[in-house]
Amino acid sequence: MVKLTAFLSGVLIIFVNYANSMMGASSSVFFATTYYHVGGFVLLSLILLYRKESFINLKDLELKYYLPGVFSVFTILIASFVMPVIGSTMLIAFNLIGQTITSNLIDHFGLLGMKKSPLEKRKLIGYSIILLGIIIMFL
Amino acid sequence: MLYYILALFMGVIVVITPVLNGQLTLKTSTYKTAHLSFMVGAVSATLILIIFGSSLFGTDFIAAIDSVYYTSIVFGIFLILLMNYYASRLPAFLIVIIPFVGQTVMGVFVDYYLIDKFSFNKLVGAGVILLGLYINAQVEKKDRKRRLLNENQGSK
Numbered sequence: 001m002v003k004l005t006a007f008l009s010g011v012l013i014i015f016v017n018y019a020n021s022m023m024g025a026s027s028s029v030f031f032a033t034t035y036y037h038v039g040g041f042v043l044l045s046l047i048l049l050y051r052k053e054s055f056i057n058l059k060d061l062e063l064k065y066y067l068p069g070v071f072s073v074f075t076i077l078i079a080s081f082v083m084p085v086i087g088s089t090m091l092i093a094f095n096l097i098g099q100t101i102t103s104n105l106i107d108h109f110g111l112l113g114m115k116k117s118p119l120e121k122r123k124l125i126g127y128s129i130i131l132l133g134i135i136i137m138f139l
Numbered sequence: 140m141l142y143y144i145l146a147l148f149m150g151v152i153v154v155i156t157p158v159l160n161g162q163l164t165l166k167t168s169t170y171k172t173a174h175l176s177f178m179v180g181a182v183s184a185t186l187i188l189i190i191f192g193s194s195l196f197g198t199d200f201i202a203a204i205d206s207v208y209y210t211s212i213v214f215g216i217f218l219i220l221l222m223n224y225y226a227s228r229l230p231a232f233l234i235v236i237i238p239f240v241g242q243t244v245m246g247v248f249v250d251y252y253l254i255d256k257f258s259f260n261k262l263v264g265a266g267v268i269l270l271g272l273y274i275n276a277q278v279e280k281k282d283r284k285r286r287l288l289n290e291n292q293g294s295k
Contacts (some may be wrong), residue, residue: 002225002228002229003223003225003229003233003237005221005232006221006225006229006233006237006238006241007220007226007237007238007240007241008156008186009218009221009222009225009238009241009243010237010238010239010240010241010242010243010244010245011153011241011242011244011275012214012217012218012221012240013209013218013241013245014212014241014242014249015214015258016211016215016218018249018253019207019208019211019214020211021208022204022205022208023204023208023211024142024204026205027203027204028192030154030184030187030192031168031188031189031192032146032190033155033184033186033187033188034184034185034294035178035183035212036180036184036211036212036215037177037180037181037183038181038184038185039209039212040177040180040181040212040215040216041174041177041178041180043174043212043213043222044170044177044216045174045175045215047170047174048170048171048174048231050254050287051144052243053170053171053172053236054171055171055174056167056171056172056175056202059282060289061181061209062177062294064159065159065162065163065175066175066179067156067159068159068160068175068176068179069157069176069177069178069179069180069182070180070183071152071155071173071178071186072156072176072177072179072180072183073154073180073183073184073187074148074149074152075149075152075156077183077187078143078145078146078148078149079149081142081145082145082293083145083254084254085142086142086143086146087246087250087254087257087261088245088246088249088250088254088256088257089246089247089250089257089265090143090245090248090256090261091146091149091246091260092146092239092242092265093146093261093264093265093268094143094146094150094245095146095147095149095150095153096148096150096239096268097150098140098148098149098150098151098153098154098240099150099151099153099154100150101150101151102150102153102154102155103149103154104152106155107156108225112155112159112164113162114156114158114223116260120278120279120282122278123275125274125275125278126271126273126274126278127267127271128207128212128277129267129270129271129274130268130272131271132266132267132271133264133265133266133269133270133271134264134268135262135264136263136267137260137264137265138258138260139142139260139275
């Protein structure tokens with residue numbers, strides 16, 4: 001059951017990206033990402049009100065916690081812009097390379113307050129296979 | 140080339156976002172964190188729209204948008220809740236692998252039926268990538284076990 005929710009999340013990521021990119025195609029990617037965030041903001045405000053939770057206190061909020069919101073805009077801009085051109089499978093593949101490099105850098109150097117755990121050399125085998133998979137996609 | 144670099148960069152921010160949001164969730168709550176994220180997103184997206192998309196301030200184009208696509212926000216928020224649900228209930232390697240499979244299945248569907256970018260090679264490539272992910276997950280699993288064993292012996 002839990003595994004199914006993880007699978008479903010993968011499906012939904014593509015659906016949301018696709019919906020935004022289609023909306024972008026009929027208007028502009030800038031409109032699509034604005035719609036998504038303003039709409040999500042309104043919906044989540046209602047959810048918070050319903051749950052009787054207060055909004056987050058912006059006063060003592062560290063600056064780095066503002067980043068995810070900005071990143072979220074870029075994620076949609078990029079997906080809407082890139083997916084129609086290279087296709088969603090390619091988008092997933094290159095996304096994965098970026099994810100792999102970043103998560104290894106974070107772990108290796110202990111960035112962003114995460115625990116430091118040096119890169120396991122045996123993992124290079126798996127990474128070579130991932131790279132091979134991406135090369136096959138281009139053939 | 141630019142498209143691939145952007146796709147790569149998207150991977151970078153996709154990793155950083157849950158790290159920061161995870162930290163903030165521990166301090167506040169899931170909904171508050173998501174709310175902040177959408178609030179900052181709404182402000183920055185509106186600014187970007189005003190700067191780059193000012194030719195769009197008419198309303199004619201809204202009729203051209205298929206109403207299905209407006210549901211993206213509901214699924215987007217549902218997605219955050221799903222991720223929060225399984226993140227603490229699945230072993231780390233499955234958190235990477237299962238959504239990847241879900242994405243690939245849906246991605247192949249979208250490419251084949253909707254944007255006509257499907258090729259058999261991409262499917263084979265995705266399979267090979269999955270194998271690589273799986274192998275590394277096993278390495279990580281063994282590594283974690285060994286470390287746990289060492290720690291236990293150290294404490295005796």
